Amino acid sequence: MTAGKVLVAYATRYGSTKDIAEVIADTIRKRGIETDCMDINTINPENMSVYDAFFVGSPLHLGKWLPEAKEFMQFRRDVLNKKPVFVFTCGITLKDKTEHILKKAEFALYEFSQYVKMDEKEFFAGKLTIADLNETDSQIVRIxxxxxxxxxxxxxxxxxxxxxxxKYLKAQ
Structure with missing residues (x-):
């Protein structure tokens, strides 16, 4: 397919997923494809039809995608299902890609896979700085x-x- 414009959309709590989204966007831009990289919370749904493909990512938080990322997939499914969708999941637990960890990460995608087809998916290890966490997340990490x-x-x-x-994108 010829891609005129790509959106890399992400949800993040502490910045790791944003960092990965920016790397993806830069990689696609180097191919000569216009690419926007935006936090899911800032995307105007009325503008989504201008994109030819979507990358969507979220961190795992307690084994699930962030609520705003799941809602984005569910409520924007009409637009997303008309174009290629590439999903990425980030998390500190993904540093050890054991079968058990990957199955849990796959399960997180199940919550929206019934709404949106995914052309490709990948799981990336992220980063964690305990001092950056709020009190609740800090306690969860310690436990x-x-x-x-x-x-x-x-x-x-x-x-x-x-x-x-x-495989999917060619510059116009």
Whole structure:
């Protein structure tokens, strides 16, 4: 397909998903494709028809996508289902891509997969800085025994976005 314009939409709590979304957007732009990268909460639904493809991402929070990301998928399904949709999920637990962890991450997608077809999906490790967390999230992280760190693999993100560009997107 020829892509005139791509939207990389993301939900985020502490910035890791935004960082990954920006890497994806930059990778697609390097292919000569006009690309917008926006927080889901700022997207005007009336403007979505100008896009030829969508990347949509959310972090895992307690094993689920953020509510605003799930709602975006559900309530914008009419537009999304007319174009290619590439989904990415981020989370600190994804640093260890065991079968169990990946099944849990896949399950998070089930909540909206009945509404929106996904052409491709990927799971990326993110970053966690405990000092940045609100009190509730900080307690959850401590109970779960999750350690902080930046496990983002920019090369993996670039490779995924490049692969999608090769397979689905061509500059006009």
């Amino acid at each position: 779960a025994g999750v350690g902080e760190g930046d496990y983002t693999d920019i090369n993996t993100v670039n490779k995924w976005a490049d692969g999608i560009a090769d």
